[in-house]
Amino acid sequence: MWRLRRSSRLLLLIPVVLIVVITAVDQLVPEDIHLGPLLVMAPAVTASFAGAWLTGLIGSLAVAAQAYIGWHFGVLTSRNVLVQILALVLLSALSVFFCRVRERRQRQLAQVRSVAEAAQHGLLWPLPERMGPVQIACLYLAAEDEAQIGGDLYAATRITGGVRIMIGDVRGKGLSAIGEAALLMGAFREAAHRHATLPDLAATLGHSVSRYLADFEPATEAGERFATALLLELPDDDHTIRMISCGHPPPLLFSPAGCITVPSLHPAPPLGIAETGPDAYAIDMAPFEQGDTLLLYTDGVIEARDRDGRFYPLEARVAQWNRTGPESLLHHIHRDLLSHTGGYLNDDAALVALHRHPDDHEHRRHGRRT
Structure with a gap:
């Protein structure tokens, strides 16, 4: 000033x-x-x-x-x-x-x-910095000028004995996709506590999106609107990740040694394509040990192009920052992504970094707490 x-x-x-x-x-x-x-x-x-x-x-x-x-x-x-x-x-x-x-x-x-801004913040609640043993950092880049959110979304909630997280991408970008993104986030926050298994949760979200599209989808876009989503469950006492991919890109997993792996997923169709039951969703599991970091992202990140039309090489770029903390990791990606695209994104982009801290009982055994 x-x-x-x-x-x-x-x-x-x-x-x-x-x-x-x-x-x-x-x-x-x-x-x-x-x-x-x-x-x-x-x-x-x-x-x-x-x-x-x-x-x-x-x-x-x-x-x-x-x-x-x-x-x-x-x-x-x-x-x-x-x-x-x-x-x-x-x-x-x-x-x-x-x-x-x-x-x-x-x-x-x-x-x-x-x-x-107040309305957009009300729709896309900021994620807490810590949920149980998981440290969380998030980043949102909207393609629309003057917008802070668009068609990409993320949400997290605490459940008994663990954490459930969703990252998703509604077809379309910017302000026109906010309604569907808000519906999906609201449905997740409500249903994540009521369903014991991830397949049940995925089926409920699919039904919610289908009902919304049946009421509000324009006739000219019938069958063309949907949402991809990646649902994760991180138990407090089990060093594994349970995942269901509804047409969403797989995350990147960083180990303390600096190794980057891509968990193998068996994706189901995107939400809203067709109403399916829990049996249509397969749970994929991957280890998530102490000190590991999991990077979730939407396709707006990996499909961002430079002036020559080349996609952003996310896995290759993050290899140099894979031993940094979640906040620092997203800061590096943010700066590098905008440099790659010349400061302008053609699509919304969202990233969530999850870092597993040592369990509380491990710290108590060594005389300290997190």
Whole structure:
């Protein structure tokens, strides 16, 4: 804020210097050359960066300078000088008027943005930094300008004896996909506590998406809207991950030794393609030992292209950061991904990093707690 105010003060010197220089030079040039009309530049320039009050002040100074020039040459009451002064007054008044209109629209836009941000934060709840033995970090990059969420989603909830996590991707991007993403996140938060097994949970989410699409899917897009999802269950006392992939990319698993593996998955169809029962979803399991890190992501990450059309090589890039913590890992990916794409994403992207800390009983046995 201090730098912004200092910058505005420095910019204010430009119209002031213009008024002083034009007034001084006009008295030095031959009498048949009139520089007074150039004073209109001062309020016009001020209106580009300042508010109505400062623009009016600079306009008044410009009018006073024009009057001084006329008085200095003894032609203040001449029609030519009076017309120049009147024109300068009108231009300054118009500049002040448009500044007020701009300020009003800026206040309205700021209010709309604050409401939109509150709504988006309400839909995509921030994940806690820790759930049981699992440390969590998340990153969301929306493709739509001014949007903070879009068609990608993630959610996590504590259940008896463990943690359930979902990461998903609704077909489409940006603001148009928020409704379906909100439905899926709400259904997960409600159903994750009620179903004992992941297949039951996946089937319930599939039914929820199908019902939503039946009610709200446009006829022109019938059968073309769906959502991919990866459901995970991380027991507190069992060093394994239970996963169900509904057409979603597999995660990356980092060991403390720096080895990166891709757990083998048997993906089911995406949610919303067809209503299926729990038997259609196979549980895949992988070890998740103390010190391991699991990276979940959406296809907006691996399908991000550079200027030459090459996809972002996520697995190759994270190999150099696989021994860092979750927050640091996502920070490196964020910076590298934007560098790869030139700062612009064609699709929403979401990442969640999970790190398993040593069990509490292991720390107690060594005389310390997490």
